[in-house]
Amino acid sequence: MLKDYHTHTFRCQHAVGDVSNYAAVAVQRGLKVLGVTDHNPFPDNRWHNIRMQYEELNQYEQAIDLARQTYPGLTILKGMECDYDRDLLPFYREELLGKRNYDFLIAGIHYFPANGSWTGAHSYIKTPEELTAYTDYLLEAMMSRVFTFIAHPDLFGSSYPFWDEHAIACSHRICAAAAALQIPLEINAHGLRKKPREYPQGTRYPYPLLPFWEIAAGYNGLTVVVNSDAHQPEDVGAIAQALTLVEKYGLKLADLSSLEDPSRSSLAASPLRNE
Numbered sequence: 001m002l003k004d005y006h007t008h009t010f011r012c013q014h015a016v017g018d019v020s021n022y023a024a025v026a027v028q029r030g031l032k033v034l035g036v037t038d039h040n041p042f043p044d045n046r047w048h049n050i051r052m053q054y055e056e057l058n059q060y061e062q063a064i065d066l067a068r069q070t071y072p073g074l075t076i077l078k079g080m081e082c083d084y085d086r087d088l089l090p091f092y093r094e095e096l097l098g099k100r101n102y103d104f105l106i107a108g109i110h111y112f113p114a115n116g117s118w119t120g121a122h123s124y125i126k127t128p129e130e131l132t133a134y135t136d137y138l139l140e141a142m143m144s145r146v147f148t149f150i151a152h153p154d155l156f157g158s159s160y161p162f163w164d165e166h167a168i169a170c171s172h173r174i175c176a177a178a179a180a181l182q183i184p185l186e187i188n189a190h191g192l193r194k195k196p197r198e199y200p201q202g203t204r205y206p207y208p209l210l211p212f213w214e215i216a217a218g219y220n221g222l223t224v225v226v227n228s229d230a231h232q233p234e235d236v237g238a239i240a241q242a243l244t245l246v247e248k249y250g251l252k253l254a255d256l257s258s259l260e261d262p263s264r265s266s267l268a269a270s271p272l273r274n275e
């Protein structure tokens with residue numbers, strides 16, 4: 001049964017549709033689980049033009065509740081795609097997973113500190129030093145144990161132009177950590193819906209980065225999750241092409257079914273976090 005653990009809503013200002021619109025498509029396509037994971041707001045409303053505002057949290061949660069009532073046959077998980085910042089761990093842990101009872105959080109490293117400022121992973125990883133800074137930050141997010149899986153770990157491929165020794169080393173660090181910490185890595189289908197781009201070594205999608213997943217396949221115990229990262233309702237469940245990578249490289253799919261258990265306490269949302 002198809003499951004999709006990574007979708008957005010209009011609130012992030014670069015997606016369209018509300019939870020119910022995404023849920024309607026999920027039901028139509030026979031999905032069993034829909035994870036709603038819009039980009040997190042920050043209590044200080046930083047980077048506010050690509051995410052909901054902190055004041056919209058209640059309304060976001062109400063939209064999820066409403067869709068749950070409208071589509072009782074679909075398991076809708078209340079989640080969030082979080083930009084990592086260690087200062088915000090209490091917000092993620094105590095407010096979102098705790099007080100607000102989120103089912104799960106995922107980490108997407110869209111920004112990381114490098115050269116004394118926040119650097120965007122989509123467009124500004126140009127040097128080996130920036131690539132290392134991205135990787136360091138991603139590993140720190142993993143080690144926080146707050147996140148159920150890591151969204152598009154190979155996003156660095158969007159801006160780092162080469163598949164070279166540095167890209168290989170960083171891929172090994174990410175995959176080794178994921179296997180050791182037992183945190184699934186996401187093959188993100190959104191990258192495959194973008195236009196292939198010209199890079200010095202040829203035309204390819206910005207991500208997923210195929211050699212990254214080839215490396216991932218070499219790590220025993222590493223598991224993957226394949227999601228649409230839909231920013232419009234019609235993309236819910238659009239993961240067929242990304243799923244072929246699982247087969248191609250012999251990757252192992254993660255089992256996230258414990259998220260669907262309504263009896264588990266909010267703090268046990270991730271089976272990994274209590275270790």
Ligand SMILES: [Zn+2]
Nearest residue numbers: 008012014039
């Ligand atoms: Zn987005």
Ligand SMILES: [Zn+2]
Nearest residue numbers: 006081108229
């Ligand atoms: Zn996303």
